[in-house]
Amino acid sequence: MISEPGCPVRDSALLLRQACITCQGRPRTGQVEIPAGTVLYIERDDSDTVFGLIDGFVRETRTLPDGRTQGIRLACPGDLLGTEILASLPYQCTAETLTPARVCQITRGDIAALHRVHPEQGLQLSAALGREAAELRESILIVGSLTAEERVEALLDRLMESVPAGEWLRLPLSRAELAEFVGLAPETVSRVIHRLARAGHFEVRGRRIRVPPAMP
Amino acid sequence: MISEPGCPVRDSALLLRQACITCQGRPRTGQVEIPAGTVLYIERDDSDTVFGLIDGFVRETRTLPDGRTQGIRLACPGDLLGTEILASLPYQCTAETLTPARVCQITRGDIAALHRVHPEQGLQLSAALGREAAELRESILIVGSLTAEERVEALLDRLMESVPAGEWLRLPLSRAELAEFVGLAPETVSRVIHRLARAGHFEVRGRRIRVPPAMP
């Protein structure tokens, strides 16, 4: 077992870097550092590259011909991106880094090789894909069945899940971008955030937000 | 290559039955015929069984504590069901057959064996999972960004995609169930269906519906 401390993809037991072993140092493979605001891929593009997100956050969005945009997924360290490639589909979303990020790039050929050479890794890949689908189902429930208030709360909870109470977080998304994720208008998001704040769920100052510190 | 005519799962190059070869006729494996209205699994149940849908239609739904229900996915022949099992998660949805159906039951152990013994099948499994995720992303766009009219049209188009124009289809879902899938109230679905009918998109008679035959 190769040990690479600090790699969340590895922590999920998916050793994507093993793909490198089988593809012998092909240029597109391996970890890459990228700044915030970088577009990893664009919807409808054809390619054969899947990304493993090592560090940072990435959002996937889809835009309709008339400009309406829907946030699809918020990818966290350990998640895969562009998995529709495995089904020989073009990219379905546009993926953009919200923070500086580090990614693995793996071609479909690498994945095929991974299955051949490390079948147990193939099983881990299936697990990662199953987890991705589970997150997407969660999102369908959120945008399909919850009220505006519940949707915003779910999204903020998600964004703050790794932030300790009392600590301020600067949201990596504008109100308009938050709105895209939950299928609401930006003004509604703003209103709801302040309603939640008044109800004691959060403290808000512009783009900065925190869960109130526990007071005894 | 094993040839089994008439199996849509096989047609997608995913030979799930090969799992049987490796698990030597374990009772839970193999094709099963089930009547309409059968529940395959229930949300929050723990299990290790994934289903391959050979024939018929299955709906996945999730229900909130207060009773609100969201339709998550409409599985068609060739689709997999219960793939969250691969990520060691409990079933996230409840799956129920809408029509008489035929399914393969595959345990997680079978899938592991499949990866070991038939690595090329592992790749096909990844493809199927990528396709599933792609469908879920499509649904997020539909419920998150489209108007009531557009949502209902998208759903009906989907249900009728394999029905030739001029041919009547009896919908396998009530208005209330259609509504669950698109995140609307049943009354809204009813109204919108008739609005679409008046606009010439469909002809409707209760639960029967058709695309008007082309008239020259």
Next chain:
DNA sequence: CGGTATCTTGAATTTCCTCAAAAAGCGTGG
């Protein structure tokens, strides 16, 4: 041919959106 569940329709209400303007935040350069 009833009885029952499903579906349709209408009216009132709620929720969320749109548009517009004011306020606040943020980076820049003096």
Next chain:
DNA sequence: CCACGCTTTTTGAGGAAATTCAAGATACCG
């Protein structure tokens, strides 16, 4: 450090879309 201009965010008022509730019509089943 402050003033400026820009973008983002907030807030309000009015309007549109979808929901709810209730009643009536229709389809389906034995």
